[in-house]
Amino acid sequence: MTGDWAVVLTLTRAVLLLLGVATTAVSLRAYLRGGTRYLRDATIGFAFITFGVLIEGFLYQLTGLTLTQVHLAESLALACGFLVLLRSFLR
Numbered sequence: 001m002t003g004d005w006a007v008v009l010t011l012t013r014a015v016l017l018l019l020g021v022a023t024t025a026v027s028l029r030a031y032l033r034g035g036t037r038y039l040r041d042a043t044i045g046f047a048f049i050t051f052g053v054l055i056e057g058f059l060y061q062l063t064g065l066t067l068t069q070v071h072l073a074e075s076l077a078l079a080c081g082f083l084v085l086l087r088s089f090l091r
Contacts, residue, residue, distance in 0.1 A: 013057050020050030041088030045081045052077030 024046040031039035056074040059065050065073075 010057075013053065016053045017050065017057075020046065020053050024050050038088040038091055041084055041091070045083075045085035045088060048077055048081030048084060050081075052081060 024043060027039065027043040027046050031043050052074045055077060056070055059073055060067065060070045
């Protein structure tokens with residue numbers, strides 16, 4: 001990857017992480033105010049999705065894992081997050 005694209009990717013991942021943390025925090029505040037089960041589950045789902053964004057960058061840059069393995073780890077975290085969100089919406 002060229003230097004310019006690596007910087008763009010890093011900045012994009014940082015923005016995604018900040019948005020994920022902000023969304024999770026807002027959801028957590030709503031849960032703490034309302035205390036409903038679906039808000040708790042939504043908070044957990046958003047946290048899994050944010051974790052998926054976070055681990056992809058760390059795993060790729062700090063471990064010897066291949067890009068495919070890193071994407072698999074991210075996809076599993078995202079799938080868990082979306083599954084929990086779907087469950088919260090269906091209840």
